[in-house]
Amino acid sequence: MANVYYNGDCNEELLKNKKIAIIGYGSQGHAHALNLKESGMNVVVGLRKGKSWNQAETDGHQVMTVREAAEQADIVMVLLPDEHQPAVYKNQIEPGLREGNALVFAHGFNIHFNQVVPPENVDVFLVAPKGPGHLVRRTYTEGAGVPALIGVQQNYTGYAREYALAYAKAIGAARAGVLETSFQEETETDLFGEQSVLCGGLTSLVKAGFETLVEAGYQPEVAYFECLHELKLIVDLMYEGGLEGMRYSISDTAQWGDFKSGPRVIDEHVKENMKAVLKDIQSGKFAKEWILENQVNRPEFNAINAKEKNHLIETVGRELREMMPFVKGNKQKQGVGAGAKD
Numbered sequence: 428m429a430n431v432y433y434n435g436d437c438n439e440e441l442l443k444n445k446k447i448a449i450i451g452y453g454s455q456g457h458a459h460a461l462n463l464k465e466s467g468m469n470v471v472v473g474l475r476k477g478k479s480w481n482q483a484e485t486d487g488h489q490v491m492t493v494r495e496a497a498e499q500a501d502i503v504m505v506l507l508p509d510e511h512q513p514a515v516y517k518n519q520i521e522p523g524l525r526e527g528n529a530l531v532f533a534h535g536f537n538i539h540f541n542q543v544v545p546p547e548n549v550d551v552f553l554v555a556p557k558g559p560g561h562l563v564r565r566t567y568t569e570g571a572g573v574p575a576l577i578g579v580q581q582n583y584t585g586y587a588r589e590y591a592l593a594y595a596k597a598i599g600a601a602r603a604g605v606l607e608t609s610f611q612e613e614t615e616t617d618l619f620g621e622q623s624v625l626c627g628g629l630t631s632l633v634k635a636g637f638e639t640l641v642e643a644g645y646q647p648e649v650a651y652f653e654c655l656h657e658l659k660l661i662v663d664l665m666y667e668g669g670l671e672g673m674r675y676s677i678s679d680t681a682q683w684g685d686f687k688s689g690p691r692v693i694d695e696h697v698k699e700n701m702k703a704v705l706k707d708i709q710s711g712k713f714a715k716e717w718i719l720e721n722q723v724n725r726p727e728f729n730a731i732n733a734k735e736k737n738h739l740i741e742t743v744g745r746e747l748r749e750m751m752p753f754v755k756g757n758k759q760k761q762g763v764g765a766g767a768k769d
């Protein structure tokens with residue numbers, strides 16, 4: 428079994444005399460900045476002028492340019508979109524780094540794929556929450572937390588691992604569990620998870636189920652409740668009690684169907700496809716294509732995104748959710764508030 432670290436294994440005091448710059452105030456940025464501040468840390472936020480800058484000020488942070496934040500801080504946490512990190516690092520963060528500072532990431536992409544190459548005289552480590560930033564914030568306020576991975580790439584000061592654990596505690600992650608990893612393992616497993624299971628696998632599974640029912644003549648609203656809405660309720664049971672916990676609550680009929688039909692849908696071909704996806708991640712093929720897509724202003728990303736927004740499951744879902752105020756209650760979903768996306 429891997430070692431799992433909890434609050435008692437982390438010394439937050441190590442960060443108390445440090446200034447921490449949070450660069451970016453999106454999904455992860457707002458959560459880290461607010462959680463660290465409420466854990467008693469000295470936080471500044473580095474941004475460009477715009478929507479996030481205004482939000483961070485509204486939330487009571489000291490906001491400045493990325494260059495100023497990097498110059499002032501001992502610990503610089505880079506929470507910009509992965510594709511923006513290399514240019515912002517080169518032009519605004521690197522010039523501000525001093526010997527013994529720490530450069531920190533929530534995902535290893537740019538270090539692992541050599542898009543950011545830090546100087547040798549700084550610590551480089553990872554504190555990667557295993558969950559969306561809005562949940563990093565919400566769970567912290569509820570007295571809980573989202574688990575995280577830590578990893579050390581460069582240990583110039585000799586304290587990088589201890590700083591990583593302290594940081595993980597201060598954002599609430601050590602309430603849930605912190606695992607030690609490498610930049611390589613975090614990057615490859617995170618990309619694999621989001622592509623094959625959590626995001627790509629799931630959205631494709633949901634759409635395939637929805638389309639199968641609608642094409643067979645069933646009402647789209649029934650298909651939406653069956654294949655998307657109820658998914659959260661089922662996943663909540665798995666989150667709380669694993670597969671067994673979920674199966675305890677469903678009918679024996681559903682459990683029999685789970686055993687018999689699940690492997691017919693997610694069969695050996697799916698695993699073969701997953702292995703191919705993993706291979707492209709490990710070889711750097713996926714990373715290269717994503718970097719090139721950004722260099723030409725994302726034509727394919729934007730085209731697919733526009734098409735996906737107009738899928739029947741989305742138009743039907745928007746209408747049904749209008750009637751469920753308890754589902755609509757999340758401000759970020761309406762594009763307002765801290766960490767909101769456009």
Ligand SMILES: NC(=O)C1=CN([C@@H]2O[C@H](COP(=O)(O)OP(=O)(O)OC[C@H]3O[C@@H](n4cnc5c(N)ncnc54)[C@H](OP(=O)(O)O)[C@@H]3O)[C@@H](O)[C@H]2O)C=CC1
Binds near residue numbers: 474480509
């Ligand atoms: N989303 C998540 O939950 C998770 C993300 N991660 C990792 O965390 C990191 C951050 O991801 P995420 O939180 O999704 O990022 P977001 O897309 O939410 O971050 C957007 C933020 O970055 C700012 N920004 C973008 N470009 C620039 C720039 N050129 N100069 C200054 N600020 C800029 C935006 O400001 P503005 O308003 O001015 O555009 C905004 O505040 C990534 O490495 C990601 O892989 C890891 C685990 C989960």
Ligand SMILES: CC[C@](O)(C(C)=O)C(=O)O
Binds near residue numbers: 625
């Ligand atoms: C699952 C997507 C994720 O890896 C995450 C929220 O952990 C991301 O990059 O946003």
Ligand SMILES: [Mg+2]
Binds near residue numbers: 556621
């Ligand atoms: Mg992730």
Ligand SMILES: [Mg+2]
Binds near residue numbers: 617618
């Ligand atoms: Mg990710």
